[in-house]
Amino acid sequence: MIPFVNLTGQREKYRFELEKAEREVLDSGCYIGGHEVESLEKELSDYLGGATRTITCASGTDALTIALMAMDLRPGDEVIVPDFTFIAPAECVAFLGATPVFADINPETLQISPKSVKKEIGPHTKGIIAVNLFGQCAPFEELREIAREHHLWIIEDSAQAFGARTNQMACTFGDISITSFYPSKPLGCYGDGGALFTAREDLAKKIRMIANHGSAGRYQHKIAGMNSRLDALQAAVLRVKLRHLDEELAVRRQNAAKYDAFFAEYNRTAAAGEKIIPQKIVAGCKCTYAQYTVLAENREAFIQKLNDASVPYCIHYPSALQYQPCFARFHKEVLGGIVWTEADHPDPNSVKVSRMAISLPICAFTNVDEIIEKLK
Ligand SMILES: Cc1ncc(COP(=O)(O)O)c(C=O)c1O
Structure with missing residues (x-):
């Protein structure tokens, strides 16, 4: 039977590189954070052109949740999300006690429709989550125009589109952008994983704190955060796959x-x-x-x-x-x-x-x- 995503074929091709990278992590005694995770974050930023900071985390869903927390989303706030996509963007908004408002899509490109986004903006709207659905970039030029006019932020959900581009790379369009390293994604690891990207230093610092128990230094918790970390083994696998x-x-x-x-x-x-x-x-x-x-x-x-x-x-x-x-x-x-x-x-x-x-x-x-x- 033909597999829907041929991960074993991929592993066969990179077996030597993967096994070497995996063995190095297992022998290192360092399984959370450290060299592999720091190197991956740098390599992902370099891939995106260098101006973007990368913070890895435990999944794409966590990345969306952390992004919304970094934007100070509160109960009563509304966020516009596409009505046709994976559940995570709407789910994370609801999980934080805010309200997802569903925008329609373009029936040909299947991407969120800027016209529909405009119609859904109200006094409680704080931002838009735009999804690069199936690997194609959402219409960010129009969305940015709308966001600027209405003082909204944009979170770019590029879970399916790390490596896509138009006039700029996917994962650089949002105030915060995110991706998923779920195994079947175009860049996937061997478990759950995700990352956030932002060009803003203030947001990068806040995101890193939220993902690490709201902590900027050991046992100093400035805000209530969460534990969301990519482990070293996944980082090592991703570094091999990123090269290809x-x-x-x-x-x-x-x-x-x-x-x-x-x-x-x-x-x-x-x-x-x-x-x-x-x-x-x-x-x-x-x-x-x-x-x-x-x-x-x-x-x-x-x-x-x-x-x-x-x-x-x-x-x-x-x-x-x-x-x-x-x-x-x-x-x-x-x-x-x-x-x-x-x-x-x-x-x-x-x-x-x-x-x-x-x-x-x-x-x-x-x-x-x-x-x-x-x-x-
Ligand atoms: C568009 C989109 N957003 C978010 C996610 C969530 O990613 P994860 O499975 O890593 O939590 C997915 C996963 O399928 C997705 O397709």
């Missing part, structure tokens, strides 16, 4: 071009209502293709085809976030005493897309030619 990231991203882009050509041909002969529409990547964006996501006009029929051909797939994501039961209390209509269901609402793009979206394997160790052959 650009080669891998180049292969992912070649794989995407193969799929694009295949689906263009596929759609020429597809019956009405059976087309497969790849996520539109805006000209000038170098996407990381965290996965290859398409909109299938008839998703059930396409799933049948994938199953028949033994091609793995994932559904990113099966529901618009505003309809997740954990967020029901945030519906304005619920607050007004009326329970608002998906069926009552004229479909936002996020809902339409959640019924059509499906992702295919694309990593640098996936044989996309074989998948295309199976689908012919």
Whole structure:
């Protein structure tokens, strides 16, 4: 069976380098912080052009939580988040007692819609979390304009897009930017891990304190923080993989071009209502293709085809976030005493897309030619 992300193929290729790095950490006696973590943070900053400070932590979800804490988010504050993405951005806002407000997406690029963000701004709005969904950069020029006009901050969720770029690198767009090193991410470790990035020295200091029990010096706790650390073993693995990231991203882009050509041909002969529409990547964006996501006009029929051909797939994501039961209390209509269901609402793009979206394997160790052959 073809794996959705071929992590064993990747390990096989870098085995010598990985085993050497892993052994050095295990033999060093230093498992938290120290040389590997400090070196990784420097190398990540250098990769991003040098002006950005990097603070590693225990996961992408922690990174978002810490970023919001660094922005002093309080109960009663509102943060605008995309309605179609992984749950973490909205979840972290709710976890801190604030209110996630869901903005619709562009149905072609699948990114947060600046027009919808504008509509959702109110007196309690403090900031925007923009997600570089599936590895493509969100529309930051327009978002920055809006943020400037309304005195909002921007947190860039680049969990799926470390290494993407437009006119600048992903992870340098936000007041604070974050990424995830979850194993299947374009830059992944062998457990959980994450990082925050900021060009602002004051925020970098505060973030480091929050991630380390609110402490600037041993047993001096200025603020209430948390324990969120990347361990040395993960840092060592990431340092090896970072050296190969650009080669891998180049292969992912070649794989995407193969799929694009295949689906263009596929759609020429597809019956009405059976087309497969790849996520539109805006000209000038170098996407990381965290996965290859398409909109299938008839998703059930396409799933049948994938199953028949033994091609793995994932559904990113099966529901618009505003309809997740954990967020029901945030519906304005619920607050007004009326329970608002998906069926009552004229479909936002996020809902339409959640019924059509499906992702295919694309990593640098996936044989996309074989998948295309199976689908012919
Ligand atoms: C867009 C987005 N944000 C945040 C996260 C959370 O990252 P982690 O799993 O490292 O907590 C993910 C993980 O899938 C993600 O896709």
